[in-house]
Amino acid sequence: xxxxxxxxxxxxxxxxxxxxxxxxxxxxxxxxxxxxxxxxxxxxxxxxxxxxxxxxxxxxxxxxxxxxxxxxxxxxxxxxxxxxxxxxxxxxxxxxxxxxxxxxxxxxxxxxxxxxxxxxxxxxxxxxxxxxxxxxxxxxxxxxxxxxxxxxxxxxxxxxxxxxxxxxxxxxxxxxxxxxxxxxxxxxxxxxxxxxxxxxxxxxxxxxxxxxxxxxxxxxxxxxxxxxxxxxxxxxxxxx
Numbered sequence: 001x002x003x004x005x006x007x008x009x010x011x012x013x014x015x016x017x018x019x020x021x022x023x024x025x026x027x028x029x030x031x032x033x034x035x036x037x038x039x040x041x042x043x044x045x046x047x048x049x050x051x052x053x054x055x056x057x058x059x060x061x062x063x064x065x066x067x068x069x070x071x072x073x074x075x076x077x078x079x080x081x082x083x084x085x086x087x088x089x090x091x092x093x094x095x096x097x098x099x100x101x102x103x104x105x106x107x108x109x110x111x112x113x114x115x116x117x118x119x120x121x122x123x124x125x126x127x128x129x130x131x132x133x134x135x136x137x138x139x140x141x142x143x144x145x146x147x148x149x150x151x152x153x154x155x156x157x158x159x160x161x162x163x164x165x166x167x168x169x170x171x172x173x174x175x176x177x178x179x180x181x182x183x184x185x186x187x188x189x190x191x192x193x194x195x196x197x198x199x200x201x202x203x204x205x206x207x208x209x210x211x212x213x214x215x216x217x218x219x220x221x222x223x224x225x226x227x228x229x230x231x232x233x234x235x236x237x238x239x240x
Contacts, residue, residue: 001217003202008209010035011046018053022046024193024211038191038213039237040164043119046209048112049074054105060096064120064162066149067092067104068170068231070195072113078102082131090135091148093160097127116193120235122163123151132160138172138229145169145181145232167234173197177224181232189215189237197228 012023012030021027024044026036036042042063054074067074073087078094079101086092087107094102106113136148136158147159149168155161167184181190192201192212199206201222206212214220215237222230 001202001214001220003212003214005204005206006211006213008207018050020048022209038235039189040121040166040235040239041118041191041233042121043117044191044193044233045117047117048114049106051106051111052109055103057101057103059099059101061099062122062125063096064122064164064166065094065096066118066120066162066168068116070114070116072111073107074104074113074115075107076102076104076131078131080129080131084133086133089137090133091160092133093131093149093162095122095127095130095163097129100129116195116231118233120162120164120166121239123165124163127163134158134160136170138170142172143174143177145171145179145230165236169232171230173224173228173230175224175226179222179224179230181220183218184234185236187237188234189213190220191233191235192222193231193233195229195231198225199223199228199230200225
């Protein structure tokens with residue numbers, strides 16, 4: 001097993017007034033040659049969006065895009081004709097494929113929105129674009145990891161799917177819980193992002209908004225040192 005702690009203080013930042021952004025990987029005007037991607041995970045942005053504001057219509061292609069609202073919601077419109085609001089407790093996936101345009105606006109005129117957005121390289125190019133979203137009740141599955149995204153053809157128990165051998169799990173845990181995660185595909189790695197709380201992995205303390213990358217392992221175990229909310233992102237470390 002090889003691992004590395006990525007403290008939140010090492011992330012890139014941007015202050016656009018209406019948008020407070022934190023970049024785990026190089027994005028826009030922020031470039032860190034040491035943090036371009038983690039395997040097939042290219043983007044993990046942690047955004048706070050002011051009331052009534054958002055991202056106007058813009059293009060994407062050949063990327064699997066996953067949005068996880070942490071507070072409030074975003075209203076989505078795209079060139080496929082999709083129009084929906086994804087809110088706290090829901091997850092949105094979009095396969096950009098051959099190309100789409102879309103906009104993402106804070107659904108509230110009075111309250112801020114907080115979101116995580118991930119971009120994962122697909123395992124095939126120029127697929128037909130698609131959009132989906134689903135709600136997940138983490139509180140009713142407290143102290144377990146809930147699979148929210150899986151590869152096409154392998155999504156079970158209501159998980160959304162994408163065009164990549166990648167698995168995303170979310171979990172809400174009480175303090176003093178030991179949690180095991182079994183790697184799903186040999187050769188994959190895990191980028192664990194701690195949304196809230198404090199955990200310990202391999203003798204290292206991971207605090208809120210820190211991340212922890214792990215490769216060359218079969219099972220990882222973390223222990224919660226406080227009530228915690230954990231996002232586990234398993235991705236191939238190279239193109240297959």
